[in-house]
Every structure is written in structure tokens, then in C-alpha cells.
Amino acid sequence: MDHCYREVLACGNQLAMDEELPCCPEAEAALRALMRGNAQYLEHSRNPAELTDQLRLSTAHEGQRPYAVVVCCADSRVPPEHIFSAGIGDLFVIRNAGNVMTPSALASVEYAAVHLHVPLILVMGHRGCGAVMAALQKHREPGALGALIAQVSLGIGHVSNPRQAERNNLFHSLDALGESEVLRDLADRGRLAFAGAIYDVRSGAVELLRNDE
Numbered sequence: 001m002d003h004c005y006r007e008v009l010a011c012g013n014q015l016a017m018d019e020e021l022p023c024c025p026e027a028e029a030a031l032r033a034l035m036r037g038n039a040q041y042l043e044h045s046r047n048p049a050e051l052t053d054q055l056r057l058s059t060a061h062e063g064q065r066p067y068a069v070v071v072c073c074a075d076s077r078v079p080p081e082h083i084f085s086a087g088i089g090d091l092f093v094i095r096n097a098g099n100v101m102t103p104s105a106l107a108s109v110e111y112a113a114v115h116l117h118v119p120l121i122l123v124m125g126h127r128g129c130g131a132v133m134a135a136l137q138k139h140r141e142p143g144a145l146g147a148l149i150a151q152v153s154l155g156i157g158h159v160s161n162p163r164q165a166e167r168n169n170l171f172h173s174l175d176a177l178g179e180s181e182v183l184r185d186l187a188d189r190g191r192l193a194f195a196g197a198i199y200d201v202r203s204g205a206v207e208l209l210r211n212d213e
């Protein structure tokens with residue numbers, strides 16, 4: 001799985017060079033579709049995706065076939081369907097504050113990978129994430145929020161730089177995906193790959209990250 005993980009992360013830098021990714025062609029195509037969608041979003045500042053009655057009816061009858069899973073923050077400034085110019089049935093989206101790989105988030109990813117055969121899991125953090133800042137500033141939160149922020153704290157480690165903390169939190173969630181036997185098995189058979197990205201809430205741009213940066 002590690003191989004696919006690195007290959008697809010590397011793919012982010014290969015997109016402009018139009019090179020092919022030998023490891024997981026379906027995941028590569030999905031990643032390219034996401035990045036094309038983001039380029040459209042940046043160009044037009046609107047979502048040109050199909051949201052018609054006809055598509056709603058056909059997906060209701062035939063079921064869903066999303067091409068990517070996006071795990072991202074619940075922050076209202078991070079709307080994945082708009083960011084990637086995606087329509088009904090395109091993305092299987094899992095969100096919570098800080099894009100933490102909670103048991104329910106992981107279970108949802110497994111569902112999409114096993115039952116919907118989605119080839120790509122993109123975990124996307126974002127600039128100015130409140131959950132990451134709360135963890136950095138060691139806020140003590142009551143209730144379930146405290147437990148979630150504790151998970152983010154675990155992910156960011158001992159860094160103090162917000163950008164590094166966002167990256168660490170993102171890779172912590174990606175690493176948690178790799179601990180799922182179900183997902184590892186699919187990745188080992190070349191049917192699933194993983195990628196990480198950071199979304200800039202100012203510019204609207206999605207930056208794919210490499211594991212070796």
C-alpha cells in the first residue's frame with residue numbers, strides 16, 4: 001500500500017507534465033478529475049457540475065458511483081462539491097471538525113471503498129483550521145469536542161507552526177487509513193490509492209501534498 005500511497009502523492013506533481021501513473025490508473029484518473037474541477041472552480045467561481053432532475057432520477061434508480069472519497073473539515077468555507085466542481089453522485093464526502101479519522105469516518109471510507117469501489121481517497125486539510133488552532137493553543141474543550149481536539153493534538157505533535165501542524169494533522173489521518181486491513185488489502189491489489197491535500201480558504205486552490213516534503 002505504501003507504494004500506491006507514495007505514487008499517488010507523487011502524481012500531484014506529475015499532473016502538469018501529463019505523465020501516467022502506473023500503480024493505480026483509476027485513482028490517477030480520479031485525482032486528475034478532482035484537480036480539473038478545482039481549476040474550473042478557480043476560473044469561474046461557481047460550480048458548473050450537473051445538478052439536473054434527470055441526473056437525480058437516474059442516480060436514484062441506478063445507485064451511486066462516486067469517483068472519489070473526500071475526507072475534509074466541516075468548516076463551512078470548505079465545501080468539497082464546489083471546490084471540485086462536482087455534481088450529484090460524484091463525491092463520497094466525509095466531514096468533521098479537523099478531518100479526523102474517527103472510527104465512524106474510517107467505517108465510512110471502508111464502505112465507499114468496498115461497496116462502491118471508489119478508487120481514490122483524498123484527505124484534505126485546510127488553511128486556518130479552527131480545530132488545528134484549538135489543538136495548537138491547547139484549548140480545553142468540554143464534552144465530545146474535547147475528545148476530537150485531543151485527536152488533533154495527537155496528530156500535530158509538538159510543532160508550533162500552524163502550517164506544519166495542518167500538514168501533520170493531515171498525514172496523521174492518512175496514516176490512520178493505512179491501519180485499516182480492509183483498505184490495505186484493496187491498495188495492495190492496486191484497486192485503491194490515497195492522497196493528501198491542503199485547501200487554501202483565501203485563494204480556493206487545492207495543493208496536493210507529497211509524502212517526502
Ligand SMILES: [Zn+2]
Nearest residue numbers: 073075129130
Ligand atoms: Zn477546519
